[in-house]
Amino acid sequence: MKMRLIASLIVAPVILAAALAVPHAQRGAPAAARGFPRTAEGKPDFSGMWDNPKPASGPMRGPATVFDRGKFPRFKPGGEAFYEPRTGDPRHDEPRAFCMPSGFPSAFLGPYPVQMVQNSKYLVMTTEFMRVTRIIPLDGRPHQTDIEPTYYGDSVGRWEGDTLVIDTTQFKRWSLDDNYYGNPKEYRMHSDAFHTIERLTRTDLNTIKYDFTVDDPKIFTAAWTENWEFKLHPEWEKTGLYEMVCNENNRCPGGKCEKP
Amino acid sequence: MRSRIIAWLGMLVVSGVPLLAHHSAVAEYDLEKPVKMSGTVTRVEWSNPHIWFYVDVKNPDGTITNWGFSGGAPGVLQRRGISRTAMKPGDVVKVEGFRAKDGSTNGSGNTVTFEDGRRVFTAMEGFQQK
Secondary structure, eight states, rough: OOHHHHHHHHHHHHHHHHHHHHHHGGGGOGGGSSSSSSSSOOOOOOOOOEEEEESSSSSSSSSOOOGGGGGOOOOOOTGGGEEOOOOOHHHEEEEEEEEOOOOGGGGGGGSSOHHHHEESSEEEEEESSGGGGEEEEOSOOOOSSOOOBSSSSSEEEEEETTTTEEEOOOOOOOOOOOOTTTTTTTEEEEOOEEEEEEEEEEEETTEEEEEEEETTTTTTTEEEEEEEEEOOOOOGGTOSOOOGGGSSSSSSGGOOOOOO | OOOHHHHHEEEEEEEEOOOOOOOOOGGEEEEEEEEEEEEEEEEOOSSSSEEEEEEEEEEEOEEEEEEEEOOOOOOOHHHHOOTTTSOOTTTTEEEOOOOOOTOOOOEEEEEEEESSSEEOOOOOTGGGGO
C-alpha cells in the first residue's frame, strides 16, 4: 500500500504535466487526430505556409497542377466548347501575360506558396502568385445572391467534423487551369455555371488532404474530383510570401517588348 | 555555402525543374529561336513579374548591342537561394535562352554561365521541357 502511494505520488505529477502539455482544444481528441494544431473551438487549424496543391500520387503534367483529362466525364452536347482552341492572339490565349487574373482555381495551382491564416470566423488563403487572397467565412452561411460573377467566385465554408468544406459559385467564364504544357493548342475554360467543392482534411502535421470537385453542368454530364494535397513548409515562415506586383515591370506583354 | 548553392542550381538544370513566371513562356518567346551569346552585364532589375538583366554583346562588326534577358519571379528565385547579388554589372556571362517573339534584342535568359564556369539557372517556366 505504501509502495502504491509512493508510486502514485511520483506518477501523478508526470500525468498532470503531460496533460498540461496538450493544448486544451486537443484534450479528448482521438489519438490519431493529435499531432497538428487546433483552434480554440477544437477545429483543425490550417494556419501555416504550404506548397501549392499537388496530386497525392502520379506525375505532374507541367509546372502548374492541372486537372487530369483522364478523369473528365462525358461532355454535354456543346460542352466541347470547353476546349477552346488557342488562336495565336496572346490576349485571348494567355491573358495573364497582360497581368489579367488567373482566376480560381488556376491562381492557386502554380508553383507558388500558399499562406493560410485561420480564426474561428474565417480562413484566409493567400497565394504568392499576384498575392491573390481568398477570405472564406466558416460559419456555414449560404452563398450571396444577385451578385456579379467574378474571377474567384463566392466562397462559403462549413465544417463536417474535422473536414472543412468550401463551396464556391458565381464565377465568370474564364480559364480553368494552365494546361499549356499538357497541350499547347488547348485553352481550357470553364463556364459561368462553374461550381467547385473543396474538402480540406489535415491528416498529419505536414499534410492537408485536398479533394477538389469540379461541377460544371453546362459542360459535363457529371462532377469529378481530383485528389490533391498541401504540404507544410515551416521554413518559408522566415521570409513569408514575397511581393509579386505584376505591373511593376512586365516588359514584354504578349511578346511585344518595351524599351528598357 | 556558396558552393552548395551553385551545386544545387546545377541540379536544377540537370533535373529540368522549371521556374514559373506569371504566365506561359510561349506567350512571349519563340522556342524555335534559341539564342546563345556572351557579354558583360550592364544592369540587373530585380523586379516583378520577372527579373531582367542586360548584357552588352559585341557584334561581328565590332559594334555593341545591349540585350535584355528575363528570368523567373524574384520571390521564386530568392526562395531557391538565388539572390539579387548572384549577378552584378561587370560580370562577364554567357546566356542561353530564346528570343522574344517581336524579334527585338530581348529574350529569355534561361541559364547564365560565368567565366569561371559557375552556372546560375534563372529560367522561366517550361523552357527545360523542350
